[in-house]
Amino acid sequence: MTTPVDRARLGKAARSRVPRSAHAHWLPSVDRADPVAVLERQGRDRLPELLPIRYGRMVASPFAFLRGAAAVMAADLASRPHTGLTVQLAGDAHLLNFGLYACPERGLLFDLNDFDETFAGPFEWDVKRLAASVAVAGRENGHGEAKVRRAVLETGAAYRTTMRRLAGLGELAVWNERIDAASLAPLLRSAHDRGHAGSSLTRVRRRTRLQALGKLTEVVDGRRRIVHDPPLLEPAGVPDMASLRKIFSDYRSTLTEERRLLLDRYRFVDAARKVVGVGSVGLRCFIVLLAGRDTDDPLLLQIKEARTSVLEDHLPSGPFVHHGHRVVAGQRLLQATGDIFLGWLNGPQGRAFYWRQLRDMKGGADIAGMDPEDLLAHARLCGTALARAHARSGDRIAIAAYLGGADTFERAVTDFASHYADQTTTDHTTLSAAIAAGVVTAEPGV
Structure with missing residues (x-):
């Protein structure tokens, strides 16, 4: 059995492959792919009538572009040497993919909340995407x-110090680690931060399934x-409705026995196609309305x-062969x-899908409205949550040893984030020019 000393030695050895200071570097290679071409390749098998909405949302700002350009940044990260210290990556760990949600016991947790791109890879890729999103958001807010x-x-420092703390804990203690509403206050340094968090908690607690029932x-x-609110929310056609009814019954087989029993107490009422997110626009997405005890007991x-x-x-x-299974397994792990x-299942034409609750006390931060202190506090929480997630799936002792006790890593990542924020602005301009030239069609404001 590998000892903690051996694991720490492996982490420190990774510094010879990629010194911590080397994370500062970003310079696009001469053969870097055109970012618009990368986005167009992604769109080839998406619903073509929705792609203009995707481009319209991405061109709204550099931060919106960053949100939709996970594929662009993945290629950029892969062009640089990496540590080889592998974790289950979220894959798209920008600021808006963290937030509050209700756990099964009805308490509120702060955590990652998007896993479409989850995959095993070097821990620093998630850290760099998060750091770049903080830099882009801060600049955009003036x-x-x-x-x-x-x-x-502070984002990098929160990640490093949390990882080092978790490296000293036992396996069950790390697995049971969580950031709940009660533990938010000690993580925030000022009364201002705590006041902002308190108002966020109040808003999220109001976002129940009954509130969603009234809105949707x-x-x-x-x-x-x-x-019906076309093109964002449209009735499922007859073929889609028939398919959804069938795969609804198939999906239950991926749940545990007691959850199948719970699901069986609901009946299928209605379904609609929904446009979600920025980078996800064009993917096939539906919402399904179920009724339990009566019509006022929705799911x-x-x-x-x-x-x-x-x-x-890269x-x-x-x-995982099934991508729905990959997403579900990654979420459960992180x-x-x-x-x-x-749960997950195969849908029409053999496409992979996954199921989850649409809204139940879930909420993200209003990044655009954050002043510097709010942004710093939120970024610190995201760094803490990311380290907790990585510690469950990777070798936290090796990663902690690689990071070390000094601030070398986060200073390097801060330099990288500054350079990559410049790159994001350039790529956003490239998309704007492609739209103006008619290379791609955008429908802003939808």
């Missing part, structure tokens, strides 16, 4: 460069139906297409506790 760099530095459904001729589930992770072209193949209705 924060001075010194304040932006401080927020990025209406009663027509005495029957509850999903509201809203989301079924979303799972495609190849943007990381897969890393060794993983254990989140402190997961959605009880999380």
